[in-house]
Amino acid sequence: MSYLWSFAGLAIGLFGLYSWYVETYTDSPIAALWREMGDRNDKNTSGDSLSPLFISTGFSLFALAAILTDLLPNIRIILIPSLSIAIVGLALIVIGFICFFPFPVPRWADARYQYMKRHGMLDENGDPLPQFELSEEEDS
Numbered sequence: 001m002s003y004l005w006s007f008a009g010l011a012i013g014l015f016g017l018y019s020w021y022v023e024t025y026t027d028s029p030i031a032a033l034w035r036e037m038g039d040r041n042d043k044n045t046s047g048d049s050l051s052p053l054f055i056s057t058g059f060s061l062f063a064l065a066a067i068l069t070d071l072l073p074n075i076r077i078i079l080i081p082s083l084s085i086a087i088v089g090l091a092l093i094v095i096g097f098i099c100f101f102p103f104p105v106p107r108w109a110d111a112r113y114q115y116m117k118r119h120g121m122l123d124e125n126g127d128p129l130p131q132f133e134l135s136e137e138e139d140s
Contacts (some may be wrong), residue, residue, distance in 0.1 A: 006064045009057070013056055013061075025114055059093065061086070
């Protein structure tokens with residue numbers, strides 16, 4: 001049963017990373033819907049949206065590494081991949097807890113900034129131009 005929970009958590013975490021990527025870097029209709037529903041375009045800090053994703057994926061990866069080492073305890077070759085999976089899981093847990101603090105989102109991870117960059121709404125320095133407002137109705 002623990003295998004099922006670890007794979008389910010991993011699948012949910014990977015879907016969350018996929019949805020973040022689509023929302024941030026594409027102009028597809030589903031990305032526009034997710035940007036509208038999530039209302040993340042008005043946020044200036046990372047916080048609530050990414051923390052549960054990173055924490056759940058981290059715990060799932062750590063559990064997967066524990067399950068792999070428990071299943072195959074005498075095989076030395078599986079130790080290095082499972083240890084690296086566990087380290088990535090712990091790093092994601094730490095990043096998830098850091099996301100609760102009000103740090104600004106880096107530009108590469110900010111969906112609003114990436115949207116403005118794709119549509120030429122930035123000046124030479126990468127700052128938003130004052131005459132542009134973020135609206136996706138113009139593209140439809």
